[in-house]
Amino acid sequence: MHYVATKICRAGEIGLNGNLFGGTMLSWLDEAGAAFAGYLCRAPNMVTLKMDEVLFRRPVKISHHVRIYARVVRVGTSSLTIEVEARRFDFDQEQEELVCSTRMVYVKIDDQGQAVPIEERLRASMNQSLNDRTQRT
Ligand SMILES: CC(C)(COP(=O)(O)OP(=O)(O)OC[C@H]1O[C@@H](n2cnc3c(N)ncnc32)[C@H](O)[C@@H]1OP(=O)(O)O)[C@@H](O)C(=O)NCCC(=O)NCCS
Numbered sequence: 001m002h003y004v005a006t007k008i009c010r011a012g013e014i015g016l017n018g019n020l021f022g023g024t025m026l027s028w029l030d031e032a033g034a035a036f037a038g039y040l041c042r043a044p045n046m047v048t049l050k051m052d053e054v055l056f057r058r059p060v061k062i063s064h065h066v067r068i069y070a071r072v073v074r075v076g077t078s079s080l081t082i083e084v085e086a087r088r089f090d091f092d093q094e095q096e097e098l099v100c101s102t103r104m105v106y107v108k109i110d111d112q113g114q115a116v117p118i119e120e121r122l123r124a125s126m127n128q129s130l131n132d133r134t135q136r137t
Pocket residue numbers: 047048049050075076077078079080105107109113114115
């Protein structure tokens with residue numbers, strides 16, 4: 001997967017139980033996914049169409065570093081399906097632990113908000129990378 005961003009859990013982002021709000025994590029995933037999709041499609045105007053189920057497997061506490069990774073799993077005409085993963089970094093063990101993951105669909109839109117095709121050469125290159133990855137596994 002590709003590293004996209006690190007988020008640090010701040011005091012204002014936790015609830016009474018001391019855990020990060022789930023909604024904050026969703027916005028981190030969405031932002032990272034949109035940044036990744038926008039970069040790959042060379043387009044800032046990618047909108048979130050869909051987010052799959054998200055299971056919060058481990059809590060995130062104040063000052064935890066959360067690293068977000070992403071990879072393309074499907075290239076459509078105007079859409080990109082991206083797998084996004086959040087991992088908590090344990091500084092003592094120097095290892096990452098999965099917090100949650102999901103699939104998200106982003107759509108490229110024009111100035112009127114209508115879906116438009118992602119550039120053909122970019123789609124071809126993403127499809128090539130997908131094929132290469134499938135052959136390696
Ligand atoms: C994104 C949006 C422009 C798509 O409009 P639309 O009329 O459904 O457009 P289309 O029918 O052309 O579909 C666009 C793409 O979404 C895909 N799509 C539609 N429904 C889907 C679904 N349930 N799951 C996965 N992909 C889906 C289509 O297959 C198409 O992809 P493709 O071009 O790669 O084949 C429109 O739904 C929208 O503006 N949504 C709000 C986005 C937003 O504001 N998000 C922020 C959160 S509120």
